Amino acid sequence: MSELIAALPMYDWPEARDEVDAQWASLRDAFRRKGIDAPQSIVRRNGDLPPVPGGIRDGEGKLVAPNPTTLPPDELDFHKLWMHPALLFAQTCWGPMELGLSRHVQVVGQPSYDAYEGGQGELYSSALVMRSGEGPEVRSPADGKALLPLDLIRDRRFTFNSLDSMSGIIALTRDLKAAGENLNIFSSRSESGGHRDSIVAVAEGKADVAAIDCESWALAQRFEPAAKTVRIVGWTGRRKGLPFITARTTPEKNVRAMREALAGLAEQPPIQRVG
CATH class of the missing domain: 3.40.190.10 (Periplasmic binding protein-like II)
Structure with missing residues (x-):
């Protein structure tokens, strides 16, 4: 069982959860073909996040978020999810990224919005x-x-x-x-x-x-x-639309493999493009 976590929370409406799960299954399988130990399913609640004794800390050891076990278990705190050290893959928004999240994560790629009025590529x-x-x-x-x-x-x-x-x-x-x-x-x-x-x-x-x-x-x-x-x-x-991210500590070879996997899915719906 993978110790890593993934989430696709930004468009995870209750009525669309089967579609979001299918999107993750496609991504998961593509990542696994690249040798990445991707988790079987995505997390949707704080209670699904692995504990981080002593809280989540940045590269300098500064406390940036509490242990997820202290959060309301049936809610999902996006910011704590995004900064979790076990984060393999998730969506975020460029707003939080500009406000400091970018220091704690790496951008893996960008989705395509070609399917929607108001969207064009990334x-x-x-x-x-x-x-x-x-x-x-x-x-x-x-x-x-x-x-x-x-x-x-x-x-x-x-x-x-x-x-x-x-x-x-x-x-x-x-x-x-x-x-x-x-x-x-x-x-x-x-x-x-x-x-x-x-x-x-x-x-x-x-x-x-x-x-x-x-x-x-x-x-x-x-x-x-x-x-x-x-x-x-x-x-x-x-x-630019919502970026796909991974933890700052994710090894470079895994980031590269995920980018290659996203590129390999580029011709399949939903279209994924490397950022």
Whole structure:
């Protein structure tokens, strides 16, 4: 049994778990063919994480996260997962990476977003959504540039999944700045806890605008009834999508083997591309 762990938490909606498990099975088998002792299944809760006596420490021995056994077992703390020394493979977001996670992990590759409107190769964008009837619906710009309906969103209530989310708030913040605006264009801002929660908040009238990454929006179209009452009124510019990562301590030969495995899967759905 492998002592390593893997997770694909970013698009692991309850309704899509069989698909996520199948994605991991494809990755796992490709990694094993390269000689990597990949775990049989992915972790979905803190209780699945191996204990780290004394807590998780960085390369200099500084404590950066507690022993996972001290965390609520039925929840999943993404940041503790990402910094776990036994991490073989997981997804993260460039927001946390820019805020310091990059010091603790290695980037293995990037997924492809070709299957989603707003995506192109390793680049993705976020759909700006509002309730139906509050603005004209728009398609993703072919050039991948931001399409911000400034007059439409001005003085509206904005909700976002988390402050460290590239797709939920950071990308929009940067695009607004490029347009000579900032988040003060909104009358208020609130944190929803997740892209799905943001969609529901807009649909229920608790907020007016949200930025939803294109893959999460595609999931919402399939599984979230509230998505039927909201529409896309704008787009953020395309940026690098969610990277695949491994622990900083993962041996270079294993990182290289995983990159080769991802390249070998590049022609199979879901497309994986080396970063």
